[in-house]
Amino acid sequence: MIKVGIIGKGYFGKKIHTTLKDKYDVRFITGKDMDITYDIDWVVIATSIDSHYELCKEFILEGVNVFVEKPMTLSYEHSKELIELAKKHNVKIYIDDVFLYTPIIHQIPKTLEPIIFQWRKYGSFNDTIYNALTYHDIYIALHLGYDLSDEIQFEHNRVNQKQFKIGDVTFSYDRVNSKKEKVVHINGFMYDFRTNLNPLDTMFYNVFSGSVDFDRNHKLTLETHKTLDRLKILKPQVAVVGAGIFGITSALKLSENLDVTLFEKNDDILQNASSINQYRLHRGYHYPRSIETALTSKEGTKTFTDVFSDCEIPSKQFYAISSMGSKISPTEYESFMDKCGLHYRVVENDLVTSNVTELYQVDERLFDPCKLYTQCSKYLSNSKVGLHLKAEFTKDMESQFDYVVNCTYSNLNQISDDCKDYQFEVCEKPVVKLPSKYKGKGIVVMDGPFTCIDPYSDTDYHVIGNVVHAIHSSCVGKYPQISDELSELINKGVIKNPPITKFKLFKDSLKHFFGIEEVEHIGSMYTIRTVLPYREFDDARPSIVRKESDSKYLLFSGKISTSIDTANELNQYIMKQ
Numbered sequence: 001m002i003k004v005g006i007i008g009k010g011y012f013g014k015k016i017h018t019t020l021k022d023k024y025d026v027r028f029i030t031g032k033d034m035d036i037t038y039d040i041d042w043v044v045i046a047t048s049i050d051s052h053y054e055l056c057k058e059f060i061l062e063g064v065n066v067f068v069e070k071p072m073t074l075s076y077e078h079s080k081e082l083i084e085l086a087k088k089h090n091v092k093i094y095i096d097d098v099f100l101y102t103p104i105i106h107q108i109p110k111t112l113e114p115i116i117f118q119w120r121k122y123g124s125f126n127d128t129i130y131n132a133l134t135y136h137d138i139y140i141a142l143h144l145g146y147d148l149s150d151e152i153q154f155e156h157n158r159v160n161q162k163q164f165k166i167g168d169v170t171f172s173y174d175r176v177n178s179k180k181e182k183v184v185h186i187n188g189f190m191y192d193f194r195t196n197l198n199p200l201d202t203m204f205y206n207v208f209s210g211s212v213d214f215d216r217n218h219k220l221t222l223e224t225h226k227t228l229d230r231l232k233i234l235k236p237q238v239a240v241v242g243a244g245i246f247g248i249t250s251a252l253k254l255s256e257n258l259d260v261t262l263f264e265k266n267d268d269i270l271q272n273a274s275s276i277n278q279y280r281l282h283r284g285y286h287y288p289r290s291i292e293t294a295l296t297s298k299e300g301t302k303t304f305t306d307v308f309s310d311c312e313i314p315s316k317q318f319y320a321i322s323s324m325g326s327k328i329s330p331t332e333y334e335s336f337m338d339k340c341g342l343h344y345r346v347v348e349n350d351l352v353t354s355n356v357t358e359l360y361q362v363d364e365r366l367f368d369p370c371k372l373y374t375q376c377s378k379y380l381s382n383s384k385v386g387l388h389l390k391a392e393f394t395k396d397m398e399s400q401f402d403y404v405v406n407c408t409y410s411n412l413n414q415i416s417d418d419c420k421d422y423q424f425e426v427c428e429k430p431v432v433k434l435p436s437k438y439k440g441k442g443i444v445v446m447d448g449p450f451t452c453i454d455p456y457s458d459t460d461y462h463v464i465g466n467v468v469h470a471i472h473s474s475c476v477g478k479y480p481q482i483s484d485e486l487s488e489l490i491n492k493g494v495i496k497n498p499p500i501t502k503f504k505l506f507k508d509s510l511k512h513f514f515g516i517e518e519v520e521h522i523g524s525m526y527t528i529r530t531v532l533p534y535r536e537f538d539d540a541r542p543s544i545v546r547k548e549s550d551s552k553y554l555l556f557s558g559k560i561s562t563s564i565d566t567a568n569e570l571n572q573y574i575m576k577q
Helices: 011-020 049-061 076-088 103-107 128-144 199-209 214-232 245-254 291-307 330-340 369-381 395-400 409-414 503-514 560-576
Strands: 003-007 025-030 042-045 065-068 093-095 115-122 152-157 161-166 169-176 183-186 237-241 259-264 316-322 344-346 356-362 365-367 386-389 403-406 422-433 441-446 451-455 462-466 471-477 520-531 544-549 552-556
Touching: 003 011, 011 025, 011 042, 011 199, 042 049, 049 065, 049 076, 076 093, 076 214, 093 214, 115 128, 128 169, 128 214, 237 245, 237 395, 245 259, 245 369, 245 403, 245 552, 245 560, 291 330, 291 560, 316 330, 330 356, 365 369, 409 422, 409 520, 409 552, 451 503, 462 503, 503 520, 544 560, 552 560
Parallel strands: 003 025, 003 042, 042 065, 065 093, 115 169, 237 259, 237 403, 259 386, 316 441, 403 552
Antiparallel strands: 115 183, 152 161, 161 169, 316 356, 344 356, 422 462, 422 471, 422 520, 441 451, 451 462, 544 552
């Protein structure tokens, strides 16, 4: 009896095991743990494609015949190498062509007239469609004698439909909404997988008995691989909407594997909230009432600074605990920092008044928005991302793309399929000139309706933040509700002598907590801050990657330091489809 080993315990591996176990001496079925023996006649490799090359090579060199799931490897060169290696070592290798053992194949007339392969299948279609479906169709077309050397002509390349033509052969794939609906036609002939015959059983019997044409199998496999490689150059189309920091980092990451277009309605990148904030790379110190947000921020800062290391500002950052009205005590705050692994040391200096119970110097950083702009521009110009400025993306444009990624922050519901309520706040950020002793220093008073100061870019100025005074208007709903007067101020940079300002209140809060007697108002910046509604009870500021449909994703976060991690998470979701 033929001795067989099976590597792969996924769907196909288990199906193969069911087919073989009663007819052959199956010595093992294993997964990644690789509990194997070489005392077998054949090994069946039904693992992920990226492992095929190494596994096939290992068994060939041990003198074991190999059956491998399609596609054979990730590259034509590796596939050719394995075939030649098998011949050199007098070992048989066979690549799955189970569709040739279905009855329908033998009913297709070999007329070499124009032919259509048509699938209607539940689920999303990204580039995995080529490995899952198109491989078989190309193989069958070559088996029937069709020439696939002509230029590929794409008629549709969308998430719900892909259709392309090579010579006289048309390949068409449509997505359906029901798992029960699965239709496969070749020129009107339908594949019926409910046949009483088991094509797997037939294929393995012929392979193991040596009654197949191995050379022809190798030839068709390599020709199929060449055609697949030509197809995979035509990558899925992705629209990323919003060229703030989250849109930019997402577009850059996705462009490594996909064809990405970045849409921005303004005339330049980083024009809104990404360039109007406290410029703090939150490491977690700000969120004692949300351990999850603190840890997410801490980890995010590491990856952000790896990518944007040139954007940091040399500064000293401090967190202070007020003796009046704080929601947290020094003991509680230190316990929080210890729990999160946040470095700090207690300091004494002349930066704060006696109203501050404790002052901590912390390991937190700031970024320079001008340097961030320069580095983002450089990354985009050196990438394959197509940047469209002054380009409003609308819902009727979605059908032009396989995927749409919504990174519009305060305008998330403009193109969302699943509109949710957000809290929209029009915030003022005064830019001021402080006494020289504050140069290069940032201070945050915790935890309550307090004030913070942070260096403003690479200048002698500071930006003031205040939990209460910063907010000019606030609403909860699907869209921001903003007065005409405030609309004129939003995202216009630093406005000198703004007609609407709370600077006097900002100044009073500075005097109360920091002992600042002199402060010069240079101007104020205004932007829309978007947060989850009704979260005043804690500090939670989650970074959200939400799948709205098979083709649409939404990104939401207010912490710039998490942008790289969020882009990586988005990329993993899309590439796994």
